[in-house]
Amino acid sequence: MAEDQLQKVFDDKVAQEIKIEPKDWMPDAYRKTLMRQISQHAHSEIVGMLPEANWITRAPSLRRKATLLAKVQDEAGHGLYLYAAAETLGISREEMVDQLLSGKAKYSSIFNYPTLTWADIGAIGWLVDGAAIMNQVPLCRSSYGPYARAMIRVCKEESFHQRQGFEILLTLCRGSEKQKEMAQDALKRWWWPSLMMFGPNGNDSPHTAQSMKWKIKRFTNDELRQKFVDICKEQADILGLTIPDAKLKWNEERSHYDFGEINWDEFWNVVKGKGPCNKERLAARVSAHENGEWVREAAMAHAEKRSPKSSRGGL
Amino acid sequence: MNTDEPLWEVFIRSNQGLDHKHMGSLHAADAQMAIENARDVYTRRMEGVSIWVVESKNIHSSNPDEASSLYDPANDKIYRHPTFYNLPDELKHM
Numbered sequence: 094m095a096e097d098q099l100q101k102v103f104d105d106k107v108a109q110e111i112k113i114e115p116k117d118w119m120p121d122a123y124r125k126t127l128m129r130q131i132s133q134h135a136h137s138e139i140v141g142m143l144p145e146a147n148w149i150t151r152a153p154s155l156r157r158k159a160t161l162l163a164k165v166q167d168e169a170g171h172g173l174y175l176y177a178a179a180e181t182l183g184i185s186r187e188e189m190v191d192q193l194l195s196g197k198a199k200y201s202s203i204f205n206y207p208t209l210t211w212a213d214i215g216a217i218g219w220l221v222d223g224a225a226i227m228n229q230v231p232l233c234r235s236s237y238g239p240y241a242r243a244m245i246r247v248c249k250e251e252s253f254h255q256r257q258g259f260e261i262l263l264t265l266c267r268g269s270e271k272q273k274e275m276a277q278d279a280l281k282r283w284w285w286p287s288l289m290m291f292g293p294n295g296n297d298s299p300h301t302a303q304s305m306k307w308k309i310k311r312f313t314n315d316e317l318r319q320k321f322v323d324i325c326k327e328q329a330d331i332l333g334l335t336i337p338d339a340k341l342k343w344n345e346e347r348s349h350y351d352f353g354e355i356n357w358d359e360f361w362n363v364v365k366g367k368g369p370c371n372k373e374r375l376a377a378r379v380s381a382h383e384n385g386e387w388v389r390e391a392a393m394a395h396a397e398k399r400s401p402k403s404s405r406g407g408l
Numbered sequence: 409m410n411t412d413e414p415l416w417e418v419f420i421r422s423n424q425g426l427d428h429k430h431m432g433s434l435h436a437a438d439a440q441m442a443i444e445n446a447r448d449v450y451t452r453r454m455e456g457v458s459i460w461v462v463e464s465k466n467i468h469s470s471n472p473d474e475a476s477s478l479y480d481p482a483n484d485k486i487y488r489h490p491t492f493y494n495l496p497d498e499l500k501h502m
Binding site: 094114116117118163166167170173174185186242243392393400 | 412413415432433434435436437438441448449452453469471472473
């Protein structure tokens with residue numbers, strides 16, 4: 094088939110909400126956009142394990158430790174679902190890992206902030222996972238089949254992440270004065286970076302318009318951010334915490350909360366690698382990769398020694 | 409040494425009596441490690457009672473470009489469906 098015919102078949106499928114599958118023809122730019130988006134998403138899951146892993150050994154009870162471990166393990170799993178989805182587009186796992194470790198690929202900037210107190214683990218679950226869920230639920234309807242299927246699994250598993258975070262904060266807020274202060278301090282530090290997770294404003298977001306046409310994205314950054322603010326304000330009230338934004342106010346006319354301007358200089362600074370933990374996060378990933386090299390080598394040597402075919406074949 | 413682990417497709421039976429269903433893929437050095445990884449990646453919440461793994465290179469698939477020649481011929485054979493046949497309402501249990 095000629096290219097313009099293939100393009101038409103592709104456009105029709107997208108228009109009719111028929112998923113695009115790996116072997117279907119797709120425009121190069123669509124493939125490249127997905128590779129970038131899905132691999133960045135996968136990197137975010139993997140790097141996202143680091144700030145929380147910081148608190149596993151210091152979780153205040155066995156229950157908290159078990160749930161935090163399970164959450165971090167989920168994130169490893171989510172990274173793997175997403176890497177596998179990206180691989181169906183023709184990029185290898187090694188290539189993606191190289192892009193992350195060399196600093197060429199981006200991951201969500203939120204993970205370049207430090208987790209200073211236990212309350213931060215609560216704030217991450219509530220706000221960071223909350224924002225992630227807000228972004229990810231529409232991605233379950235993304236036009237690319239493997240991405241949509243991966244996102245369905247991710248979303249199913251993430252709702253516990255957010256609830257465990259909120260529970261941590263709720264416990265602190267109902268505890269001593271000092272504990273409540275700790276929760277308020279965590280909200281103060283994580284609120285604005287969480288709002289930044291939705292990306293630049295409409296006019297400055299380079300990929301939004303095309304991605305929406307392709308139905309990779311379903312809502313603009315600003316629509317999702319507004320929805321998030323509306324929901325969080327009410328949840329903060331349940332906690333009895335104050336959102337650190339003097340301009341946050343119900344707007345009867347819009348039926349939404351108005352909120353203050355994001356510090357975009359800070360946002361672009363962290364994106365460009367100058368956040369508080371960019372270097373530390375990447376160094377941790379590089380060291381994990383290098384220290385795992387002998388394990389991967391041993392596994393392959395073992396597999397080679399045992400082939401051809403173990404006796405476990407058959408159904 | 410090349411440490412690029414091969415790709416495996418993972419199929420999981422969610423319950424006795426049901427088919428194994430494709431869940432996704434993962435990398436592992438050999439079949440046993442693929443099964444162990446699949447257990448961690450795809451059955452953390454009791455999603456399965458049995459796992460198959462197949463090295464992806466061993467899966468052959470039809471070409472989407474041939475979809476019309478493969479599947480369209482079934483479109484005009486509606487007589488393969490029970491509703492094609494005109495039978496009286498009095499007829500029961502058929």
